[in-house]
Amino acid sequence: MVISVASGKGGTGKTTIAVNLALALSNTQYLDCDVEEPNGHIFLKPDITKRVSVTLPYPRVNYDKCDFCGDCAKICEYGAIAVVKNQVLIFDDLCHSCGSCVMLCPQKAIYEVPQEIGIIEIGEGKGVLFAHGILKLGSTRAHPLVQEVKKYSDVSKTIIIDAPPGTSCPVVEAVKNADFCLLVTEPTPFGLNDLKLAVEMTREIGVPFGIVINRSDGKDSIIFDYARAENIPILLKIPMEREIAEAYSRGISLVESDDNYREVFRKLFADIQGRVGL
Amino acid sequence: MKELVIVSGKGGTGKTTLAASFAALSNDKVMADCDVDAADLHLLLKPNILKTEKFISSQVAVIDQESCLACDICRNVCRFDAISEDYVVNPMDCEGCRFCERMCPIEAIHMEKQENGRWHIAETEFGPMVFAQLGVAEENSGQLVSLVRKEAQKLAKENNLNYIIIDGPPGVGCPVNSAITGAQLAVIVTEPTMSGIHDLMRILELTRQFRVPALVIVNKFDLNLENTKEIKSYCQKQQVEVVGEIPFDPGVIEALKAGEILVRFSGDGKVSEIVADIWKRVFNRLQLI
Amino acid sequence: MNIAVSAAGDSLDDQVDGRFGRCPFFVFVESESMAYKAVPNPGAGAMGGAATKAAQVLAESNVDIVLTGSVGPNAERSLNALGVEVVTDASGTTVREAVSNFLDKK
Numbered sequence: 001m002v003i004s005v006a007s008g009k010g011g012t013g014k015t016t017i018a019v020n021l022a023l024a025l026s027n028t029q030y031l032d033c034d035v036e037e038p039n040g041h042i043f044l045k046p047d048i049t050k051r052v053s054v055t056l057p058y059p060r061v062n063y064d065k066c067d068f069c070g071d072c073a074k075i076c077e078y079g080a081i082a083v084v085k086n087q088v089l090i091f092d093d094l095c096h097s098c099g100s101c102v103m104l105c106p107q108k109a110i111y112e113v114p115q116e117i118g119i120i121e122i123g124e125g126k127g128v129l130f131a132h133g134i135l136k137l138g139s140t141r142a143h144p145l146v147q148e149v150k151k152y153s154d155v156s157k158t159i160i161i162d163a164p165p166g167t168s169c170p171v172v173e174a175v176k177n178a179d180f181c182l183l184v185t186e187p188t189p190f191g192l193n194d195l196k197l198a199v200e201m202t203r204e205i206g207v208p209f210g211i212v213i214n215r216s217d218g219k220d221s222i223i224f225d226y227a228r229a230e231n232i233p234i235l236l237k238i239p240m241e242r243e244i245a246e247a248y249s250r251g252i253s254l255v256e257s258d259d260n261y262r263e264v265f266r267k268l269f270a271d272i273q274g275r276v277g278l
Numbered sequence: 279m280k281e282l283v284i285v286s287g288k289g290g291t292g293k294t295t296l297a298a299s300f301a302a303l304s305n306d307k308v309m310a311d312c313d314v315d316a317a318d319l320h321l322l323l324k325p326n327i328l329k330t331e332k333f334i335s336s337q338v339a340v341i342d343q344e345s346c347l348a349c350d351i352c353r354n355v356c357r358f359d360a361i362s363e364d365y366v367v368n369p370m371d372c373e374g375c376r377f378c379e380r381m382c383p384i385e386a387i388h389m390e391k392q393e394n395g396r397w398h399i400a401e402t403e404f405g406p407m408v409f410a411q412l413g414v415a416e417e418n419s420g421q422l423v424s425l426v427r428k429e430a431q432k433l434a435k436e437n438n439l440n441y442i443i444i445d446g447p448p449g450v451g452c453p454v455n456s457a458i459t460g461a462q463l464a465v466i467v468t469e470p471t472m473s474g475i476h477d478l479m480r481i482l483e484l485t486r487q488f489r490v491p492a493l494v495i496v497n498k499f500d501l502n503l504e505n506t507k508e509i510k511s512y513c514q515k516q517q518v519e520v521v522g523e524i525p526f527d528p529g530v531i532e533a534l535k536a537g538e539i540l541v542r543f544s545g546d547g548k549v550s551e552i553v554a555d556i557w558k559r560v561f562n563r564l565q566l567i
Numbered sequence: 568m569n570i571a572v573s574a575a576g577d578s579l580d581d582q583v584d585g586r587f588g589r590c591p592f593f594v595f596v597e598s599e600s601m602a603y604k605a606v607p608n609p610g611a612g613a614m615g616g617a618a619t620k621a622a623q624v625l626a627e628s629n630v631d632i633v634l635t636g637s638v639g640p641n642a643e644r645s646l647n648a649l650g651v652e653v654v655t656d657a658s659g660t661t662v663r664e665a666v667s668n669f670l671d672k673k
Contacts, residue, residue, distance in 0.1 A: 036480075142451050240531075
């Protein structure tokens with residue numbers, strides 16, 4: 001089974017939920033798809049056994065063949081090519097590696113070179129199989145890197161995917177094809193505003209989902225009212241407690257600092273299994 | 279005209295809460311919410327929207343099912359796996375490159391523009407504001423960020439305002455790049471957690487890459503004094519000024535839940551003073567650039 | 568000299584549009600005669616990389632200077648490669664005014 005953990009808003013506690021779920025259950029794999037700012041490793045402290053460079057193909061010009069006709073610049077929908085005087089300028093940060101220019105250059109003067117967009121590290125920590133992607137700073141290609149991280153899925157395990165914050169492309173990539181999605185929120189106007197966006201996204205993707213309220217104040221009416229009106233189950237509430245925040249700040253997970261949480265997360269998993277029909 | 283951008287690396291450190299306070303404490307500026315993925319600033323600044331525009335920045339391929347020959351050329355050239363086995367383009371996967379459109383032997387594919395989001399020009403109690411919301415599952419957030427900034431610059435010029443305060447997005451990706459490029463000063467809001475420290479290093483490196491000077495604010499600093507010390511020591515080595523430390527205070531959440539800007543919230547005193555103090559320092563550094 | 572101005576309209580009396588990549592028109596002005604020609608900017612409606620497309624238009628004319636409001640790093644790179652000088656304080660005036668202000672400063 002694949003469970004993805006997402007949220008519209010950053011900092012609500014996705015990694016907290018994802019990591020604790022991975023630790024509380026047996027036979028799990030944790031995939032950190034927040035490739036811009038992966039944090040799961042801080043809690044799982046994995047031994048990294050493999051490091052993979054992820055590249056994408058980028059166009060380059062063979063000046064022996066190029067006649068500066070400018071077709072490539074016209075073809076490129078992303079403005080990643082400019083033909084000026086006797087140079088062809090390629091803007092890698094705009095390029096989507098679609099391959100159009102390579103195929104459509106009348107002189108066949110364009111070829112591709114691989115450029116690193118990030119790395120993937122694989123290993124194991126605290127009994128959990130681990131993989132995360134780290135986007136190269138300055139790169140804009142989070143989406144393909146998330147796709148690559150997911151390729152390391154081990155279907156013999158319960159897979160927990162830690163998604164990036166927000167609702168854009170890379171998040172959709174992290175959430176899609178999961179069996180269930182947990183949307184983590186907090187009982188504030190920001191939490192509600194961004195939860196609504198996350199709900200819209202998850203509905204569009206078509207994955208069943210439920211809400212987890214982090215930093216709960218007990219009543220959480222701002223979230224509760226919305227969830228009830230939308231018929232969305234609230235599956236777990238983690239209370240607002242300074243001790244929890246302090247443990248988090250030291251890189252200590254809930255299930256490690258308080259054994260009761262092990263049972264809490266196992267129950268959450270059983271609840272999800274019931275809803276997915278497994 | 280000078281632009282101040284508030285970023286964090288890690289989400290949820292308090293950028294927007296702080297940006298709202300800065301709005302209330304300052305004059306002579308335009309506010310720009312560049313967290314277009316999950317725009318929240320308007321919830322505190324309560325803008326009166328004057329104009330709304332659609333943001334159209336992408337296109338997707340559409341295959342005419344009736345003429346389609348099922349020759350598979352489109353599926354073979356598409357590098358984004360956006361075309362299903364029955365020749366339907368998934369708009370969430372299509373990146374609008376037009377490769378399939380150009381290669382289709384019978385021209386059965388055309389492109390359709392997509393509305394990716396909306397942006398607004400508004401008036402607030404604290405001056406003009408530009409904000410936007412990207413549609414879900416959209417790409418091109420960097421472009422919408424650029425658009426918001428350009429509109430803010432226009433507003434500033436039109437109204438003779440000298441500053442723009444930008445509430446930036448979390449992370450270090452495309453939208454953050456667009457938010458910080460060309461800004462005069464970045465304020466990085468961090469928290470004394472292992473995750474916060476890790477992400478601080480990445481966002482700081484990014485501001486360096488873009489040659490934007492940075493200041494650091496440690497929010498909820500007393501949650502972990504050891505980590506705060508580590509942050510300060512790291513910043514010192516990097517020659518980055520820590521311009522403020524804000525204590526963890528449940529009053530901050532109370533203000534937020536009441537939909538109120540911290541420095542105007544009657545229930546809180548100490549943290550408001552600290553934030554006001556920080557703003558004085560930040561503004562002073564901004565003037566010196 | 569040949570000057571390009573990023574503009575909101577297609578004549579000398581239209582306002583400068585400071586957005587180099589997304590302005591609707593470029594007005595090309597010959598500084599001695601003030602003869603001009605307006606070209607629609609392909610970057611205006613472009614999905615992405617508007618600035619590079621805009622720069623491409625300049626590449627196809629023989630331009631020495633562009634007067635505009637702001638250019639990002641990608642446009643800058645193209646324009647530098649072209650050897651076109653970039654002046655970024657033209658916003659808030661008409662095309663005619665922007666050109667004469669620039670010539671006065673020279």
